[in-house]
Amino acid sequence: MTSPSPAARSQAKFTQGSTMHHVLVMTSTGSIGLVAIFIVDFANLFYISQLGVAELAAAIGYAGTIMFFNTAVGIGLSIAASATVSRRLGAGDAKAARRMAGVALAASFTVACLMAAALFPILGDLIAVLGASGPTYDFALGYLQIVVPSMPLLCMGMVLSALLRAVGDAKRAMYLTLLGGVIIALLDPVFIFMFGLGIDGAAIVSVLSRVAMVAVGLWATIHIHNLLGKPELQHAREDLKALMAVALPAVLTNVATPVGNAWVTMEIAAFGDEAVAGWAIVGRVIPVAFGALFALSGAVGPILGQNLGAGLFDRLNRALKDALIFVIIYSLLAWALLFLLQEPLAYLFNATGDSRDLLAFFCTFAAAGFLFNAALFVTNAAFNNLGFPLYSTLFNWGRATLGTIPFTWVGGAYFGANGVLAGQAIGGVLFAIAAQIICWRVLAKLRSKNENAAASSEAATADLPADALQSQQPIRTR
Numbered sequence: 064m065t066s067p068s069p070a071a072r073s074q075a076k077f078t079q080g081s082t083m084h085h086v087l088v089m090t091s092t093g094s095i096g097l098v099a100i101f102i103v104d105f106a107n108l109f110y111i112s113q114l115g116v117a118e119l120a121a122a123i124g125y126a127g128t129i130m131f132f133n134t135a136v137g138i139g140l141s142i143a144a145s146a147t148v149s150r151r152l153g154a155g156d157a158k159a160a161r162r163m164a165g166v167a168l169a170a171s172f173t174v175a176c177l178m179a180a181a182l183f184p185i186l187g188d189l190i191a192v193l194g195a196s197g198p199t200y201d202f203a204l205g206y207l208q209i210v211v212p213s214m215p216l217l218c219m220g221m222v223l224s225a226l227l228r229a230v231g232d233a234k235r236a237m238y239l240t241l242l243g244g245v246i247i248a249l250l251d252p253v254f255i256f257m258f259g260l261g262i263d264g265a266a267i268v269s270v271l272s273r274v275a276m277v278a279v280g281l282w283a284t285i286h287i288h289n290l291l292g293k294p295e296l297q298h299a300r301e302d303l304k305a306l307m308a309v310a311l312p313a314v315l316t317n318v319a320t321p322v323g324n325a326w327v328t329m330e331i332a333a334f335g336d337e338a339v340a341g342w343a344i345v346g347r348v349i350p351v352a353f354g355a356l357f358a359l360s361g362a363v364g365p366i367l368g369q370n371l372g373a374g375l376f377d378r379l380n381r382a383l384k385d386a387l388i389f390v391i392i393y394s395l396l397a398w399a400l401l402f403l404l405q406e407p408l409a410y411l412f413n414a415t416g417d418s419r420d421l422l423a424f425f426c427t428f429a430a431a432g433f434l435f436n437a438a439l440f441v442t443n444a445a446f447n448n449l450g451f452p453l454y455s456t457l458f459n460w461g462r463a464t465l466g467t468i469p470f471t472w473v474g475g476a477y478f479g480a481n482g483v484l485a486g487q488a489i490g491g492v493l494f495a496i497a498a499q500i501i502c503w504r505v506l507a508k509l510r511s512k513n514e515n516a517a518a519s520s521e522a523a524t525a526d527l528p529a530d531a532l533q534s535q536q537p538i539r540t541r
Contacts, residue, residue, distance in 0.1 A: 124343030139314030153372025161292030194332030223280030432488025
């Protein structure tokens with residue numbers, strides 16, 4: 064193997080330095096942008112709740128469940144882009160990384176267009192299946208009919224942000240998502256209140272923010288990093304195959320989460336609009352409180368991918384351990400903060416009755432389960448970047464079905480809406496623990512395979528005559 068060019072070497076920044084430093088920097092910068100978007104989503108519900116129409120808050124809950132499917136597709140495609148591009152950067156092949164980046168962006172746009180076209184005609188049916196009816200149904204449908212056509216922009220924005228993280232530009236990846244949040248924060252009150260558009264105004268602003276994210280993301284990847292290359296016909300089949308080998312399982316993995324949430328929404332819907340409104344509030348509180356853990360799952364991927372491409376298995380193990388340490392500390396702190404802030408949150412969203420009870424139960428008990436959810440996020444990122452994406456699919460679907468349906472059904476039957484949340488939290492623990500066990504076994508097998516291959520290569524080299532040895536290209540070492 065020839066030595067990588069200086070440019071390629073400089074782009075593989077995660078193969079050097081402290082792994083915990085990389086985890087903290089990538090996660091902190093990623094979480095700022097993500098939490099900015101989540102806070103604005105949080106603010107959307109706050110603005111809507113101030114209109115004094117209970118059905119509007121419930122409509123946001125139903126619409127959010129459907130939009131979670133769209134977001135899951137974008138997350139899966141961005142995971143594939145990050146994994147494939149970072150791996151090539153780690154191996155020192157900058158040209159292949161640029162080509163793969165172009166393939167990833169084109170594929171994400173195409174897939175998102177097909178998904179939006181398939182979803183749009185059946186939006187009403189999906190909302191009805193979840194349990195919406197009357198004015199709540201109408202509000203949710205109107206919101207989705209505006210937002211769903213912008214799904215290609217959402218997916219492209221996610222992929223562009225992932226490409227920036229893959230090259231190690233955590234700061235601009237943060238600015239990209241932060242931009243979307245700032246636009247929504249500034250324009251939401253204008254469209255919702257000044258223009259009198261209500262929930263439709265919130266939907267329009269979401270579309271505008273996605274346009275801005277794509278524009279800035281393209282500028283950064285093309286003009287700052289020269290990372291976005293044109294797909295080449297002679298490599299198109301090979302590149303697309305490599306991308307889809309990660310993308311398809313990653314999309315399936317991430318779709319599992321909204322499937323599980325859809326089931327939870329259906330279970331909670333049986334207890335009325337107040338309970339669904341409470342669930343909508345919980346759904347906005349979770350990403351704000353645990354935003355850093357959502358960012359961690361995307362941040363650790365490029366770190367693992369580059370070190371795998373470079374064959375640095377000690378750093379792989381260390382990076383994964385550092386990520387899990389971060390999960391434990393952050394989850395406990397966030398849970399404690401939610402416990403202290405449950406009353407102000409209820410007051411902020413005008414939550415009363417069942418809505419207030421559900422929010423209080425989450426902040427006091429169910430939020431603790433997110434420690435295990437976050438651990439599963441990290442192991443899924445590891446599986447996707449180490450070449451075992453089907454494992455992440457298996458564990459996420461297991462959690463969304465066997466780890467959700469029976470537990471929430473029993474919890475709801477005996478303890479109402481609070482029992483549904485408790486069941487979802489308890490069921491996730493089992494799959495998080497199992498995923499950890501398998502993940503470390505996978506790492507051990509990869510390391511053993513790499514060491515055996517290196518030993519075989521050395522043995523073959525030792526058998527070569529002296530003149531042949533002199534003609535060999537230098538092996539890259541770190």
